[in-house]
Amino acid sequence: MVKVLIIRLSSLGDIARTYPAVGLIKEFLKGAKIDYLTYSKYTELVEHFGVSPIPVDEERFKNLNGILKMAGEIAGKGYHYVVDLHSVSRTIPITIACYLKGSKVAFARKYAIRRHLSILLHRVLFPTGMSIISENINTVKRALSPLLSHTGNKIPRLRLSENPIKLRNIEANSVDITRNIIIAPFSSRKTKDLPNETIYLLIKSLNQYSITPVIVGAGENLHEMDEFKNIYNNINYINLVGKTSINDLINLLYRAKATISVDTSALYLASIMGKPVVGIFGPTDPRMGPQPLPPSRIVEVKVDCRPCSLHGSNICRREKRECMTNISVDMIVKELSELVKIDR
Template structure:
């Protein structure tokens, strides 16, 4: 957006144009530099992959069951939940194998709650996305330690669930067999690439993960597994709610108003406030806001706009405590976000409001509990791709604004009345 420079007259206008051109030129230079760095890295990794492949031909899937399996998913909370049916399928296929998951430090606490995973190794691949992280010796020392830890495990199988970086670390693990989608991996880096890439077909992220598990010798059917939330965390959140004058028998609707990968996925704060007000004035339901510290700005906007008392625990919980709170909720309402998918994985009734993302791909995967997704069907929606954050290319995410609070309230009341309905709804607003 152009910078406005105070002042009047031709001199001020010339100065403004000069500043804007300078800012634009610097942004273009930074973007070009990042592209060049990525291109060089892509070529270098591809060449090294080709040379190592020439000395080490692709292996067939094991005739003997693998003893050590590495699953690499370097993504956010919702992506972890999407990957777990594939991990559970690997556990069923190879019950005696040790399964390790390599994931981001932020997502590691959630991954550790799944019993199909034996060990979690955190790896901050985002550290090298900044100049300071890229040149920091501490970053490379941390990577070296993870590299040594992986090599010491002697993995028989590594599965790259998504992206080039995951494919690279799958190979760096030293696993004798590495599997992932060929279209998402660095060239020649996987021993057994699966043709294609995600999103070539309109199917769920879970199904793409199960496709990789099947390539590794596991059944596509998989087994549903929920995070195991320790009783101590659930009780801790019950105490927090009691302090907010919410009893153990009170009906709770948890709202997560944020979105961790793009502002276009957020429903307007005024809509969330109206939704909470209507619920609390028409029923005995109590509304609780949840989320991380980065969700505080929108939470403050909701609290300021609301006419009823809303309890906010935004920024006051760990990932584990968030899971305990979601498990306590009678309904979880959110846009397409990590907490929505965690709640679905915990078998809680969920209500999603979608715009730029496609529910057929990123919709909540509930178990025996009901789920509803509301969205406005517009020619420009869905527009989200995993290659970038969800920002509206038109500058105004009208697809989110056009879902009215009343329709959300009506859907919430149905879910609260029939939480065990097996058939999931997908309502077009």
């Protein structure tokens, strides 16, 4: 039996973008045993991939001794192929240890110099069509060559059961999500958040189409949502910010009519499942890698200081966040209407 190890420790959106590469192995290497090394808190997502998660505590990566001990344990499992889709100081020793034990390995290319120059010059220096998903697929093909040389340009999508799944949150279970739109307006980096006024006007606009959108976000976004609720009212929406598990979120996104999201995990989770998504990009630029798969639309505006960071940051140097505040609701709704039918 062929044994394959995929390594990606974090984060939720980045792990989501590894699925097409994992799916390629599953589809074209039948019978292979595929393990996935990741932080314990992301196991719920990896289980949806149909592979065997190897959950690890983040504390084990706090010092070199913990990393080297982990490297020895993993190398001892006798993998034929090891694909490091993280390629950072925490994972490289593990991959090298496996190589020294006879595994064929490949590292995801980071293009660090090109990324930093793009940010420094506020000019994207990447070829058209480059994406993190395509780089993950290419890394898998390099590691498993020539076994996957005949796969062409195929990009597998994650499929869930069509049967209704009872979600952990009672309020989430009451949502007729198949007729609804999900909005993910918040990120872990504040500069990528939609401005509160834009969120309000977007909800108000969707209400005119008899749509009551579902707002999702992580527990760390509760403060932003509370701030929004204290300012804006007289609009209809369902607030699930901080109320969904990873499994809840995946199932909501899978069954929704469409998703509108800033550059955060919801965008990529919906995308890898082949669902219609509208991605809103401000300080980050999709041409530097974080591109959702089709069917998708991108909403962005030209600002001379963009891109200003790789993952977004908590402070805008210009303070005005023009890359986000200049995005109008009309722009978002127009792209949404190109993807799905919305009638007044």
